[in-house]
Amino acid sequence: MPKRPLSRRARMPVSTGGRRQLAAKLDATGRESPRVARDSCIPVSGTSLPQAARARLYDAAESVSRRTVPGDGVARLHEYQGKALLAARGIAVPRGGVARSSHEARVQAERLGGPTVVKIQAWLTGRAAIGGVKFATDPAQAEAVAQSMLGMKAGNFAVSEVLVEERLEINRELFVSLSIDDAARAPVLLLGLEGGSGIEDRAEAVTRIAAHPVDGIDRDALRDRLERSTLPRELIDEVERAIHAVFRTARECEARSVEVNPLVITKDGRVMAADCRVTIDDYAVFRHPELGIEIARELDHPPTALERIAYAVEQADHRGTFYFAELPRSGKPDERLIGFHGAGGGGSMMSMDAVVREGFTPANFCDTSGNPSAAKVYAAARIILAQPGIIGYFGSGSGVASQEQYWSAYGLAKAFIEMGLNIPAVIRLGGNSEDRAVEILETACRKLPAKVEGYRKDDTPASVASRFRALVEARKRDVPKMSRHVPTFVGKASSWSLAIERGRVWIDLSACDSGATALIMRNSLGLFAESKGRPVLAVSEAEAKDKDSEFIALEVECARAGRPIVFVDMPLKGLDT
Structure with missing residues (x-):
């Protein structure tokens, strides 16, 4: 079967989570970003369903609804993965590395020397508020902090990785985000000269600057905004280069959201991405195996x-x-x-x-x-x-x-x-x-x-x-665990079989009397003919190869008739193999 059609939308980021809120406040049309299921009239209330599960239900249904619009899905990257993309395009990032055990965290801290910051790696904002960002003065403290973080529950994440980085001496924070203006079907830069947590609630502090999917950010508009700011004159060029590099990252990785919050100016005059969030267009994931994305969906x-x-x-x-x-x-x-x-x-x-x-x-x-x-x-x-x-x-x-x-x-x-x-x-x-x-x-x-x-x-x-x-x-309370049943005629040399795309079809020829053969003829949708009292393939093997549903229908119809002589063996990798 052909691949799903690629999105016709501009291959640039779209806002998610807090970016949706901010983009809605800044939308020149005055329209709010939709929340298809959560804001619908469908209640899930007055029940025993936990609130966390209830929210997951709404998000799952919303994700399904978005699948009707090609290109509306995203795959998230962890902070350390996003920073690697930024660094490859010339944006400075703090020195550091990922640790998957407290000992590895200590080794990273020893390598860095000096004070460090330890951050859980999970697809959620507000990590500091839940104890997911902590500072350490020495390797022993970094080890202890990592020990307390690894295994903790952060939203629906069981934390398995932490990022250990050098602690920055920050003089100023900026907010930089590329997102899609859905009304204009074009990317937009959201630029705040005061970044940090809670920026989504301070829309008045953020400037919208138009961008083109190919040509990039409006250079004149960006330059004008930076020069009208209170940024140190000697750093404006470097900040501008970093912002254009954010756009390049989004375009080259086919990201739908690239947010650097904050982009910082350190006390010694360096411009660095202290934190970032990157989401990739799910239809583009197959073109970017280097990103190591396991499932191209927006999961929490x-x-x-x-x-x-x-x-x-x-x-x-x-x-x-x-x-x-x-x-x-x-x-x-x-x-x-x-x-x-x-x-x-x-x-x-x-x-x-x-x-x-x-x-x-x-x-x-x-x-x-x-x-x-x-x-x-x-x-x-x-x-x-x-x-x-x-x-x-x-x-x-x-x-x-x-x-x-x-x-x-x-x-x-x-x-x-x-x-x-x-x-x-x-x-x-x-x-x-x-x-x-x-x-x-x-x-x-x-x-x-x-x-x-x-x-x-x-x-x-x-x-x-x-x-x-x-x-x-009314059910029986104690029932045995279900297990997959495969008929005994499967695999026997006396049985007829045919390889199909997702498995193999088997027919028990030893049980194929005239009645069984007639049954197959009636329900095979033209796939079989009768020859010498036995069913034979009426189409080429190549034509039959993708007829898995038709073979399943035949299997079920034979079972309905009390003659279970056909079996479509379609083992699921991870369950059966």
């Missing part, structure tokens, strides 16, 4: 193992959207964790709200929309089911999806059958061909240990969530 926490697996699925299969994020857990015995599977950001949020009102806590947010393949939905379901401790599986989205719902039904049915689902599942499959989808799901899963029920668009999220609660409360 280090990616989990399941999030890495899910991201790999999304990158390998661009048919529709697949977004998966794990959510914070309280760890309380009455948490009532469930797997959540949505379709569409807004509809998923309404559905999630409904199930939360029934007293459940989603272990994850997941969205498969945009006409996903059965193979993609299968992978999503497998990943959701891999979460420990969940007591049910709740699927519901907008209810009016313009996609053939039976493909999702096939993917879900395959995953449930393969894993021997033993927790209740309620799936609202509203949209095109919903009647067929519900029939496929329920009949294919009728012999599973747990109840699987399908619903349509006219069934409200609230009513479906209420039914889900009844099923969960």
